[in-house]
Amino acid sequence: MPDGGVTGLFQPIPSQRHLSRLCPGLVALLVLPLPSCSGNHSALDPAGPEAANIAQLFFLMLVGAVVIWLGLVASIIYASRKRREHSEESAGRVILWGGAVIPTIILCALLSYGMWLMPAIRPWVPDDHQVRRIEVTGEQFWWRVRYFDEAGKTMFETANEVRIPVGQPAHFSLKAADVIHSFWVPSLGGKMDMIPGRTNPLTLTADREGTYRGVCAEFCGESHALMAFTVRAVAPDEHEAWLAERRASSPQDTEGLAVFLNNGCGACHAISGTAANGRIGPDLTAFGERSTLAAGTLPHTVEDIARFVAYPGVIKPGVKMPHFGMLPEDDIKTIAVFLKELK
């Protein structure tokens, strides 16, 4: 007998047999997504108060939706099994309460709760307040990051990596250079659109140290999915030391720098303290400190840097950087080693 062990009167009916086969599959389907609930890129594993509020709203809505769904399924089962006819009047009452009055009350409560949370999810500081701002500009397909001091003066520029102090609100000014992008660090808060011609403010606070992944959350072109960035939340002292170090950053003249400049890389990229002062591509000052390459596309290794320098458009379709595969292999390797060691 195919299912073994069950005989006579207790043999399950076919639908039960199907259910018992389906159950492990369903459990696996439900369990598989669970690991995605944690990590440095999950809105369900908040690392700051703004994200915690969003997670709270999500879980409240999830529990509410499950309760409503169970109620609905229970009433469908009841309706399909009942023998006795109900009067039209009682059916009308169910429609009025279940279909109009109760949903209206639930929606009103949810709307009020969402609105009540809004100021905590979107804290902001008026422009006239003397705070340090971090300007992030979305470009196809990377992030220009500029640090300002309290007077609004640019301290330095970097790309694809943001550092913020733990426990202190980081005030972002979000811009776009070409098309609409969206700045989203799920572990730290909600997303905010970056619209050409506008500056959108966003305040995020990290309450524990770590590296959090951010993404572009608005389709912006062929390499939209390859436009990520990292946010490093570090101790305030360490952050201050890093700001001071970055302001004074000036690499020594090396063979790598000479090859970099001789091949025209400095026309598009800037390296503070050198003749490279291009504004088209990402600023490469202290490039060696970064944890990823090409806006989160590749690991930060010499081999991958060389690969990207040679054929950027193959790795990241649509980038403005031309291919440099025609350069001698030694030059490409020298540039890659120079960039990897650039502090």
Next chain:
Amino acid sequence: MKSVIPREVESLWTLFTAPTVWAVHFVGCYTTVAVYCAKASSLDFGFETVRLLLAGLTILALAVIVLSAWLAWRQWGFGVHDPPHDEPTKKGRTLFQGYATLLLSGLSFVAVVYAAIPLIFIAECQR
């Protein structure tokens, strides 16, 4: 007793009253806040004044919708007749229209309340 509001007003126009009030209130709230927040730095009154103004507009809108609902209720015969009003007669059409107007008034009332809820919680412009 002769009603203050004659029954002649109970036309197809009363059907549109409540949704129109909702639309005006909705557009009024959004444009007022958008214009205020765009020009806040050059204006000499605060967001509190805008909230109070829109609270007044909300009360006015709700009052007009309640009035429209009362007229609809009267047109429907104060709930004496049960739907569906599907007879091809003048009375059937009048009752149907009254019932539809009453339901639309309820919907518009809820929609105006929903549009006004942000006024309670949002206390400043975000620029």
